[in-house]
Amino acid sequence: MSTNIFSVVEARCRHDAPLLYTEDGTTISYGDMLALTARYANLLASLGVVKGDRVAAQVEKSPEALFLYLAVIRMGAIYLPMNTAYQLPEMEYFFKDAQPTVFVHDPANATAKQELAMACGIPHCLTLDGAGLGSLSDQCRAQSASFATVDTSNGEVAAILYTSGTTGRPKGVMISHENLLANGEALVKLWGFTGADIQLHALPLFHAHGLFLSTHCALLSGSSMIFLKKFVAAKVVEMLPRATVMMGVPTFYTRLLDTPQFDLVACHNVRLFVSGSAPLLPETALYMQQRTGHTVLERYGMTESLVITSNPLHGERRIGSVGLPIEGTELRLADEAVNDNRPLPAGTVGAIQIRGPAIMKGYWRNPEKTAEELTSDGWFKTGDLGVLSEDGYLTIVGRSKDLIISGGYNIYPKEVESILNAIPGVVESAVVGVAHRDFGEAVTAVLVCSEPVPSADDIMASLKGQLANYKLPKKIFFVAEFPRNAMGKVLKNELRAIYGKV
Known part of the structure; x- marks a missing residue:
């Protein structure tokens, strides 16, 4: 039996039911989606894309961008989404590692992107802008609106999402159709x-969060989405009275709470607010309660496993906790330094380990790293530290890796540090995340420099164009030396404590 998640959507949906309501007032039905994904799939097939081939996309959000993703998984190929903020040096690594057959990109800076794609051996490039226009749309018009969804089985991969490692070398997380379903x-x-x-x-x-969790909840339930191109607090407040559910990152909620019109009236039709991708500060959750009467449902997940735990829809939504393991997922805490598979009792801080049907197939072409992330008895090591209550609620207390989550995006300090250290005048750098009301955490760089010490503006100018904007430091500090332990390791916890107060 096929496990292609698109087959399930196709079998369940009513063709005349609305799928998307756009900002300009257009309604797109499930039937429209089926026709356009068929045209896209036929076009990609005409370019030689077959099951298992990668299709990379760096495009602005639009209904057509969503349908491109669905077309790729419909034909059994593998979708590779790329952050629109990625710069050419970052893209080059993904191209060489994933070796896509087709690259779909925004027309902006098209020549440089296509030259890079060609140099990396990608045979075909197509364009798609934020209005849904480009060579992808032009060429698909001649294609048939009928396409036989390709059967998938045995853990075949639907998408690869790259996530940075502590070494700075990104890893391709292979998400299968079974994982998604x-x-x-x-x-x-x-x-x-x-x-x-x-x-x-x-x-x-x-x-x-936006590609899988939010859209799949709609597609698998046959429900609709008000599809905004990006988060703008005023626009969200304007559209919210029509919605029953909203999913977001903590930054969304802090910005909504800064909007006077966000109140009980605006939220009167909403039954559920969900927050994830970064920690929701307790004060934000409490303020949401006061302003809207809603307790935000906080959940916990990661690219490698999708959602792991969630506070309940019915029952106690415990502020400060990320809730209980979802159906099908097992969770335990262990002292990985002593024994990587001995569960710890409730109330004890330990490394969070999980197993279940949503855990990734592995890291793309990196079996050694995949094996490293598994315990001796086959549980996945999340890299996060937590504590379980007696009744099973999980609270995240820290990360065993130095991951920074800013605005819902994952940033590993090593990647930023390697670029900082190459700047003339920078002797050594340490990048940490400090608490930030709007972003959850702010990237903060602490530098030891030689004379003449470069200015913060010079440092930022060197970083721009090499890193996506969300990875850029919000603040830069200069010090004579770093605090270190007896082994010479920089004490980043001290840096976080010092510069989190500045």
Whole structure:
């Protein structure tokens, strides 16, 4: 039996039911989606794309961008979404590692992108802008609106999402159709989605949160989405009275709370607010309660496993906790330094380990790293530290890796540090995340420099064009030396404590 998640959507949907409501007032039905994904799939097939081939996309959010993703998985190929903020040096690594057959990109800076793609051996490039226009749309018009969805089985990969490692070398997380279907079905049930729901979708489509979690809850339940190109607080408040559900990152909620019109009236039709991708500060959750009467449902997940735990739809939504393991997912805490598979009792801080049907197939072409992330008895090591209550609620207390989550995006300090260290005058750098009301965490760089010490403006000028904007430091500090332990390791916890107060 096929496990292609698109087959499930195709079998369940009503062709005349609305799927997307756009900002300009257009309604796009499930039938429209089926026709356009067929045209895209036929076009990609005419370019030689077959099951297992990679299709890379760096495009602005639009209905057509969503349908491109669905077309790729419909034909059994592998979708590779790329953050629209990535610069050419970052893209080059993904191209060489994933070796896509087709690259779909925004027309802006098209020549440089196509030259890079050609140099990396990508045979075909297509364009798609934020209005849904470009050579992809032009060439698909001649294609048939009928396409036989390709069967997939045995853990075949639907998408590869790159996530940075502590060494700075990104890893391609292979997400299978079974992963997507298992997690999507569990969330539809857990969060009570029905065909009557209208979800306000303001998340980007290059991230698992917006591409998988939000869209799959709609697609698998036959519900609709108000599809915003990006998050703008005023626009969200304007559209919110039509919605029943909203998913977001903590930054969304802090910015909504800064908007006077965000109140009980604006939220009168909403049954559920969900927050994820970064820690939701307790003060933000409490303020949401006061302003809207809603307790935000906080959940916990990661690219390698999608959603792991969630506070319940019905029952206690415990502020400060990320809730209970979702259906099908097992979770335990262990002292990995002593024994990587001995569970710790409730109330004890330990490394969070999981297993279940939504955990990735592995890292793309990196079996050694995949094996490193598994315990001796086959559980996946999340890299996060947590504590379980007696009744099973999980609270995240830290990360065993120095991951920074800013605005819902993952940033590993090593990647930023390697570029900082190459700047003339920089002797050594340490990059940490410090608490930030709007972004959750702010990237902060602390530098030891030689004379003449470069200015912060010079440092930022060197970084721009090499790093996506969300990875750039919000603040830069200069010091004579770093605090270190007896082994000479920089004490980043001290840097976080010092510069988190500045």
